Amino acid sequence: MGAGAVAGFGLGLGGWHVGCSKRASAQGAATSAAEIAALLPECRPVQLVLPDIEAQQPLPNGYLKYPSPLVRAIADRPGRSGRTIKTMSPWWGPTPPGLGRNAFLDAVNTELGISVNPSVQDGNTFADKLSAMLGARDVPDVLAAPMWEIDKIPRFADAVKALFADLTEFLSGKAVRAFPMLATLPTVAWQYCVWGGRLAAVPFPRDNPFPWALFYRKDLTDRAGVGVPKTIDELYAFGKAMTDPARGVWAFGGIFDMIQMLFKCPGSKGGWRKRVGGGLEYKFETAEFRQALEFTSRLFKDGMVHPDLVASKGGDAMQLFHGGKIIAVQNGLGAWAGSQSEQSKVTAGYNIQPMPIFSALGGDPLAWGAQDPVFYTFIKKGLGKERTQEILRVLDWCAAPFGSTEYELNAYGVEGRHFTRAEDGSPVPTDLGRRELAGQYSFIGGRVPVIVATADVPHFVQDFFAYTTSTIRYLEQDLFEGIKIALPPNYSKTIIATEDKLNDVLRGRRPLSDLHQIVREWRNSGGDEGRAFLEKTLIRNGR
Amino acid sequence: MNRSLGARLNRDWPLLAMTAPAALLLLVFHYVPTLGNVIAFQDYNPFMGNSALDAFLHSDWIGLGNFETLFDDSAFWDAVRNTLSITLFQLVFFFPLPIILAILLSSVASAKLRSFVQSVSYLPHFFSWVLVITFFVQMLGGAGLLAQELRRHDLPMWDVMTNPSTFIILVTSEAVWKDVGWGTIIFLAALAGIDPSLYEAAAVDGAGRWRRLWHVTLPGIRSVAVLLLILRLGDGLSVGFEQYILQREAVGRQAAEVLDTYVYYQAIIPQQWGLGAAAGLFKAGIGLALILIANKIAHGLGEQGVYSSR
Numbered sequence: 001m002g003a004g005a006v007a008g009f010g011l012g013l014g015g016w017h018v019g020c021s022k023r024a025s026a027q028g029a030a031t032s033a034a035e036i037a038a039l040l041p042e043c044r045p046v047q048l049v050l051p052d053i054e055a056q057q058p059l060p061n062g063y064l065k066y067p068s069p070l071v072r073a074i075a076d077r078p079g080r081s082g083r084t085i086k087t088m089s090p091w092w093g094p095t096p097p098g099l100g101r102n103a104f105l106d107a108v109n110t111e112l113g114i115s116v117n118p119s120v121q122d123g124n125t126f127a128d129k130l131s132a133m134l135g136a137r138d139v140p141d142v143l144a145a146p147m148w149e150i151d152k153i154p155r156f157a158d159a160v161k162a163l164f165a166d167l168t169e170f171l172s173g174k175a176v177r178a179f180p181m182l183a184t185l186p187t188v189a190w191q192y193c194v195w196g197g198r199l200a201a202v203p204f205p206r207d208n209p210f211p212w213a214l215f216y217r218k219d220l221t222d223r224a225g226v227g228v229p230k231t232i233d234e235l236y237a238f239g240k241a242m243t244d245p246a247r248g249v250w251a252f253g254g255i256f257d258m259i260q261m262l263f264k265c266p267g268s269k270g271g272w273r274k275r276v277g278g279g280l281e282y283k284f285e286t287a288e289f290r291q292a293l294e295f296t297s298r299l300f301k302d303g304m305v306h307p308d309l310v311a312s313k314g315g316d317a318m319q320l321f322h323g324g325k326i327i328a329v330q331n332g333l334g335a336w337a338g339s340q341s342e343q344s345k346v347t348a349g350y351n352i353q354p355m356p357i358f359s360a361l362g363g364d365p366l367a368w369g370a371q372d373p374v375f376y377t378f379i380k381k382g383l384g385k386e387r388t389q390e391i392l393r394v395l396d397w398c399a400a401p402f403g404s405t406e407y408e409l410n411a412y413g414v415e416g417r418h419f420t421r422a423e424d425g426s427p428v429p430t431d432l433g434r435r436e437l438a439g440q441y442s443f444i445g446g447r448v449p450v451i452v453a454t455a456d457v458p459h460f461v462q463d464f465f466a467y468t469t470s471t472i473r474y475l476e477q478d479l480f481e482g483i484k485i486a487l488p489p490n491y492s493k494t495i496i497a498t499e500d501k502l503n504d505v506l507r508g509r510r511p512l513s514d515l516h517q518i519v520r521e522w523r524n525s526g527g528d529e530g531r532a533f534l535e536k537t538l539i540r541n542g543r
Numbered sequence: 544m545n546r547s548l549g550a551r552l553n554r555d556w557p558l559l560a561m562t563a564p565a566a567l568l569l570l571v572f573h574y575v576p577t578l579g580n581v582i583a584f585q586d587y588n589p590f591m592g593n594s595a596l597d598a599f600l601h602s603d604w605i606g607l608g609n610f611e612t613l614f615d616d617s618a619f620w621d622a623v624r625n626t627l628s629i630t631l632f633q634l635v636f637f638f639p640l641p642i643i644l645a646i647l648l649s650s651v652a653s654a655k656l657r658s659f660v661q662s663v664s665y666l667p668h669f670f671s672w673v674l675v676i677t678f679f680v681q682m683l684g685g686a687g688l689l690a691q692e693l694r695r696h697d698l699p700m701w702d703v704m705t706n707p708s709t710f711i712i713l714v715t716s717e718a719v720w721k722d723v724g725w726g727t728i729i730f731l732a733a734l735a736g737i738d739p740s741l742y743e744a745a746a747v748d749g750a751g752r753w754r755r756l757w758h759v760t761l762p763g764i765r766s767v768a769v770l771l772l773i774l775r776l777g778d779g780l781s782v783g784f785e786q787y788i789l790q791r792e793a794v795g796r797q798a799a800e801v802l803d804t805y806v807y808y809q810a811i812i813p814q815q816w817g818l819g820a821a822a823g824l825f826k827a828g829i830g831l832a833l834i835l836i837a838n839k840i841a842h843g844l845g846e847q848g849v850y851s852s853r
Binding site: 128131303 | 589591592595598618680687690695704707792793794795797808811812813814815
């Protein structure tokens with residue numbers, strides 16, 4: 001395994017003189033909002049279809065009716081050189097067939113005029129692949145990576161400089177006009193694509209600002225006659241009522257993040273907020289976190305969390321949720337429509353809904369928010385100007401907005417093969433479509449996000465906006481909005497170690513009274529270093 | 544008699560040609576990568592310069608800084624302690640089992656029955672750890688077969704998959720279930736190599752079953768057993784990776800962190816390559832020392848060991 005296997009020969013340790021050496025010393029880095037503003041591409045929105053629900057940023061526009069006819073957004077074929085473009089992107093589902101055995105890839109590649117050869121990797125273990133790939137400096141032509149993985153990598157600005165193309169000259173300011181669809185992407189998302197003073201990635205903008213939602217199986221709770229909890233005690237009662245080990249059913253998957261949010265722990269950049277009297281404090285140090293920890297450890301202790309998730313890392317919460325073995329899980333809102341569409345075919349009456357958030361402490365609830373893109377797409381360095389432009393034209397094609405034929409092909413495949421049309425004209429995926437589509441093109445290039453009604457998930461648009469518009473009122477102000485931050489490695493490292501310890505408390509292996517000591521260790525091993533860095537960053541940005 | 548180099552080459556070239564691919568393999572995949580160990584003494588930044596080689600050349604030298612960080616970290620010593628306990632526990636409770644099973648198997652008279660038992664006991668070796676652990680969870684976990692039966696009869700729950708204090712027994716049981724059959728192969732070969740006339744002679748001299756086992760069978764496989772024991776000791780700081788990473792959350796870091804998972808969480812995930820290499824070097828150093836010591840002891844007891852200087 002990795003570095004462990006690197007060692008080949010032994011050296012006696014005895015004679016070593018320890019004491020006169022330096023420690024590894026990577027630092028954090030931040031690019032200020034003002035520096036970033038100078039690099040951003042001009043934003044030139046294109047609206048092909050008028051929305052039925054015109055939403056305020058950061059919510060997307062909603063469409064209740066599928067448009068017809070669709071418009072062709074791009075006249076020329078992006079591909080010219082005839083050379084294959086290798087891509088890598090994550091996917092949370094079964095691996096689709098590869099190039100040569102996949103009609104969807106053939107169809108899109110024909111349209112692109114060039115062969116894109118995607119390598120689709122399991123999203124849950126993406127970080128392992130990414131780490132090894134970056135360490136070996138061996139990257140594909142196009143790499144799409146989730147922002148939460150990128151954020152964890154120390155010295156990523158160095159990696160960008162060494163491995164990925166500087167896109168500033170192609171995309172900054174007016175230059176982006178050469179790629180009119182990329183120019184439609186929101187400025188908010190571009191803000192985070194800057195490393196080391198260079199525009200280095202194309203963003204996949206998020207369609208909502210919420211990192212988590214607490215989903216529950218409404219069909220099952222309705223059948224059991226259990227209502228939606230509105231207080232933390234009701235959530236506990238919900239857990240008690242829905243857990244039935246004799247039938248192999250437990251109320252919860254891992255939901256610690258959501259519980260923290262209900263207890264109003266801070267969430268900026270992982271959990272920071274301004275302290276009364278100046279400076280920053282991290283969620284671990286707050287009374288709210290202690291309460292959230294206590295509550296969640298009670299859920300574990302009282303046997304409301306599915307034992308498979310307790311027992312093994314391999315346990316898949318969504319799979320158990322789909323099978324009705326777990327009643328409530330935390331997940332991003334992005335999982336909603338896909339889950340409903342897929343499982344409706346398996347389980348009659350399947351109904352996944354997000355629980356409206358509430359405050360465990362009384363008063364208004366708090367909703368964590370984020371504005372950074374879901375994925376970043378990088379282009380390999382040193383491919384040459386023409387090749388880089390060709391790849392950007394492919395990404396431009398991928399960015400064609402809703403209402404275009406390109407969007408439909410990208411998102412649903414070929415009519416009659418990958419989807420059929422419902423009576424209302426909306427595409428409904430076929431089995432082939434579900435098998436062959438895995439974000440191969442949609443994940444490597446973002447589009448202006450939209451929420452669209454389709455016949456396979458009726459009421460989704462209404463449900464989505466009902467939830468998001470009622471939640472957005474409680475959105476936490478992100479202290480670091482628009483600042484590109486690379487956290488100090490010591491800080492990132494100590495977060496991993498501390499989460500291990502907190503896990504011990506959650507599972508009842510350590511008493512809650514140990515929290516004080518855990519926080520002290522966290523502070524000494526990088527927590528305070530992270531605090532000092534972030535405080536300095538805020539001051540430098542005048543906040 | 545000393546022949547000239549040319550004459551020896553002339554005589555031995557087919558042998559040399561036959562070893563060349565293996566030697567090349569060893570050189571390319573073992574000795575050259577060994578040079579990468581220099582990063583244990585660097586604040587290694589893989590993104591320096593224009594190529595991977597540049598990164599080696601341009602990263603800062605920090606002497607023993609990585610080792611200091613490592614030795615200062617109590618989590619590292621937890622991992623060392625866990626790894627050594629598991630190794631020792633398995634030496635006592637796992638290592639002898641294949642020998643016993645092999646002796647039992649070799650005494651089964653029916654060839655059909657013997658090959659059936661062999662096939663069945665080899666099979667789990669070819670399952671991946673994910674499968675083995677899923678199997679254990681499905682059988683013994685809180686939602687598993689056993690738990691459901693206990694619940695049905697209102698018996699107290701038997702929590703074995705998430706209990707840190709019995710974790711060492713759990714992982715050893717898993718390892719036994721997976722690999723005990725596979726481990727018999729080499730001992731069966733050694734048993735087959737024992738001259739049957741020795742058994743006949745012992746029987747003629749009036750030795751019973753136990754005496755034959757003690758005076759013929761065990762001495763016959765002793766050198767193989769010692770060889771395997773020494774190799775296992777040299778590997779004492781590796782107890783596997785997947786098995787532990789999969790169950791780490793279930794019982795917590797305190798019980799389940801071994802050196803390889805420590806490297807994964809503290810070095811690979813946060814990309815502290817220098818620290819990871821330092822841990823790897825530490826592991827290799829201890830492994831080498833253990834091999835040398837065990838080999839010395841084997842020599843002292845009149846065994847051949849892994850190698851001999853004579």
